[in-house]
Amino acid sequence: MQLSLSSSATSGIGRARFGVLxxxxxxxxxxxxxxxxxxxxxxxxxxxxxxxxxxxxxIFSAFSWSYVLGQLPGGWxxxxxxxxxxxxxxxxxxxxxxxxxxxVHHMGMDAxxxxxxxxxxxxxxxxxxxxxxxxxxxxxxxxxxAAWFPVKERGTASAIFNSAQYFATVLFAPIMxxxxxxxxxxxxxxxxxxxxxxxxxVWMRTMYNSPADHPTIxxxxxxxxxxxxxxxxxxxxxxxxxxxxxxxxxxxxxxMLMGVYIAQYCVNVxxxxxxxxxxxxxxxxxxxxxxxxxxxxxxxAICGFAGGVLGGVISDWLLRRGHSLTFxxxxxxxxxxxxxxxxxxxxxxxxxxxxxxxxxLAFFGKGLGALGWAVVSDTSPKxxxxxxxxxxNTFGNVAxxxxxxxxxxxxxxxxxxxxxxxxVGAHALIAVASYLLIVGEIKRVELKPx
Numbered sequence: 001m002q003l004s005l006s007s008s009a010t011s012g013i014g015r016a017r018f019g020v021l022x023x024x025x026x027x028x029x030x031x032x033x034x035x036x037x038x039x040x041x042x043x044x045x046x047x048x049x050x051x052x053x054x055x056x057x058x059i060f061s062a063f064s065w066s067y068v069l070g071q072l073p074g075g076w077x078x079x080x081x082x083x084x085x086x087x088x089x090x091x092x093x094x095x096x097x098x099x100x101x102x103x104v105h106h107m108g109m110d111a112x113x114x115x116x117x118x119x120x121x122x123x124x125x126x127x128x129x130x131x132x133x134x135x136x137x138x139x140x141x142x143x144x145x146a147a148w149f150p151v152k153e154r155g156t157a158s159a160i161f162n163s164a165q166y167f168a169t170v171l172f173a174p175i176m177x178x179x180x181x182x183x184x185x186x187x188x189x190x191x192x193x194x195x196x197x198x199x200x201x202v203w204m205r206t207m208y209n210s211p212a213d214h215p216t217i218x219x220x221x222x223x224x225x226x227x228x229x230x231x232x233x234x235x236x237x238x239x240x241x242x243x244x245x246x247x248x249x250x251x252x253x254x255x256m257l258m259g260v261y262i263a264q265y266c267v268n269v270x271x272x273x274x275x276x277x278x279x280x281x282x283x284x285x286x287x288x289x290x291x292x293x294x295x296x297x298x299x300x301a302i303c304g305f306a307g308g309v310l311g312g313v314i315s316d317w318l319l320r321r322g323h324s325l326t327f328x329x330x331x332x333x334x335x336x337x338x339x340x341x342x343x344x345x346x347x348x349x350x351x352x353x354x355x356x357x358x359x360x361l362a363f364f365g366k367g368l369g370a371l372g373w374a375v376v377s378d379t380s381p382k383x384x385x386x387x388x389x390x391x392x393n394t395f396g397n398v399a400x401x402x403x404x405x406x407x408x409x410x411x412x413x414x415x416x417x418x419x420x421x422x423x424v425g426a427h428a429l430i431a432v433a434s435y436l437l438i439v440g441e442i443k444r445v446e447l448k449p450x
Contacts, residue, residue, distance in 0.1 A: 014221030016214050017148045021157055023207055024141050027091060028164035030199055031137050032275070033172040034098050034130065034192050035063060038123075039276045040176040041185035043283045043290050048185070049119055057408020059120070060276040062127035063134075064400025070135025071397070072248075075390025082209040083140040088200050090140075094133035095196025101126040102189035138373070139389035146377040146385055147210045150228020152319055155329070158374035159312020163367055165271065166308060169301030173279075177294020247384050247447060251391055254445055257379065259438030261395035263333070264372045266431035268399035270340055273424045274300075274363065276404045277417075285417045286352060296356055300363040307367030311336060315371055326442045329375055330435050336369025340428040347418045362425075369431070372396070381447045388445075399427075 038045070038060060046056050077086045104123045141161050149157045176188045208214045211222045251257055278300075282293035311332040318328035343362035346355050372392065380388035407420040 013224050014218035016211070016217040016221055017157075017225060020144065020148050020207065021160060023203065024144060024161045025164050025167075027087070027199060027203060028137070028141060028161050029168045029171065030091075030192075030196055031094075031134060032165040032168035033176075034094060034196065035134075036169065036173065036275050037098065037101070037176065037188050037192055038127065039279050040173060040290075040294060041180050041188050042276075042280050043293075044180055044185045051120060053412040054405075054408045055120065056280075057405045059124055059127060060272075060404030060408070061401045062124045063131035064272070064397050064404075065131065066128040067131035067135050067400060068394050068397050070132045071139070071390040071394040072387065074136030075139045075384075075387040078136055078140055078143055078390075079384060079387055083136075083144050084204070084207045084209050086136050087140045087207070088204040090133055090136050091196055091200035091203060094130050095193045095200065097126050097129040097133060097193075098189050098196060099193030100189075101130075102186035102193075104186070136390075138393050139387075142373045142376050142380075142389040142392075143385050144209070145373070146380065148225060150225055151325075151378070152228060152316055154377050155315035155319070155371060155374040156309075156312040158377060159308050159310075159315070159371060162370050162373055163305045163308025165275075166301040166304035166363070166367060169274075170298045170305060173294045173297045173301065177279075177291050181291045247381075247387065248391065250447055251381075251388060251445070256439050256442065257392075257445065259434045259440070260372065260375055260379070261392060262438065263431040263434040264392060264396035265399050266427040266434065267337070267366070267370060267372060268396045269403050269424055269427040270363075270366045272400045272403040273407065273420070274304075274366075277407050277411075277420065278359075281417050281420075286355060288352075299356055300359045303360040304363035304367040307336065307364035308370055309367075311368040311371055312374065314368075315374065324441075325378060326440075329371055329378070329442055330439070333369040333371050333435055334432050336365040336367065337428040337431045339365025339368065341425040344421050344425040347421055366428075375442060378442055379445055381445050383447055 042056060042060075045051070051059070074086070074090075101123060104119050104126070142158070145154060145157045145161065172192075176192070179188050179191060211217050211225050279290075279293050279297055282288045282296060283290055288296060314332050315328045318331065319325065340362045342358055342365070346358050349355050349358065373389075376389050376392050403424075406423060407417075410419040410423065411417060
């Protein structure tokens with residue numbers, strides 16, 4: 001029987017899993033919008049506080065320092081307590097720290113009392129805390145998709161929640177740019193933080209860790225999920241007693257997983273360029289107003305969203321056509337990353353509309369190739385799904401530390417973004433090489449006793 005999210009064959013068995021996916025998507029939209037707040041407010045914020053490009057690069061990177069350090073503890077918490085409770089606290093805490101970033105405005109305005117260095121340090125610290133609070137989010141997404149979706153629906157489901165990063169820009173970049181333009185940059189943080197507090201309550205009231213916990217799921221849908229290869233069932237959430245060193249050694253010693261980890265780092269170089277420096281690129285390099293940049297940024301984001309969903313659909317379609325899991329996952333990833341290298345062409349174009357079009361193509365490709373979380377769901381050992389996803393996310397988000405800082409130095413020293421675009425585009429090629437030369441066959445990892 002052929003299965004897909006859009007198949008009419010699935011419509012008669014129940015739709016509880018689609019409600020779960022909708023909530024994961026909504027929370028991930030908020031997650032990425034909160035990450036992008038400093039990027040949107042950056043042109044005004046940096047001018048008001050007197051921050052140069054290198055300092056701004058470090059502020060952008062602050063999120064990822066703690067986000068990376070929090071991955072393995074966050075993965076263990078997910079395996080120990082389940083995604084529902086851990087995620088609810090995560091949303092609440094990152095939203096509170098997002099709101100606190102707005103208070104830095106008052107420190108900067110009263111330099112006699114606090115001093116601008118303290119204002120900058122406080123902003124850095126609040127970004128650290130947002131990153132730490134968000135650490136369990138994507139491992140939780142991958143864990144819940146693995147629990148709620150059979151293998152032949154998992155690529156599309158993973159692509160949908162991963163494409164939320166683009167939808168976040170489509171929806172919130174114009175809104176946040178307007179708030180900065182009409183009211184002030186600090187109000188962006190208050191607005192986004194308040195939304196998150198509301199979302200944490202909604203999540204806690206509507207989500208369930210697995211089909212076994214859902215009060216209204218039909219027996220047919222539960223059977224469809226479990227017989228299709230869902231990773232988790234009731235009682236498995238607390239199976240792993242802790243992040244054993246032996247488990248980590250096995251994951252790190254697996255060539256296939258290391259290839260996936262390296263590729264995810266490279267993919268996230270593109271992600272963090274888009275989340276941090278892209279609005280500033282449009283303002284400083286292309287001469288747009290902040291309001292126009294917020295609106296224009298939505299076009300590449302729309303294309304990234306379309307590519308993200310399409311990548312998952314194509315991958316699952318290839319599976320249903322009888323192709324191997326390895327072929328079905330690698331084709332969209334390789335094609336998408338090759339398309340992403342097109343952003344380098346912006347260095348040789350002076351027409352604003354053409355630049356936006358090239359960036360739209362590049363981020364369509366980035367979306368198409370962003371199937372890393374589907375691969376994680378396909379390969380994670382059953383006993384440590386949360387920990388496995390956290391390790392994958394650790395490698396990927398080291399790019400959030402490196403990328404903003406490197407681009408900051410490039411822009412500060414060359415007074416241009418040309419080198420930055422070459423830096424980002426080259427990483428797309430490395431991702432292709434990793435999947436073609438290192439990963440090999442994509443399959444479930446079986447743990448040895450420790």
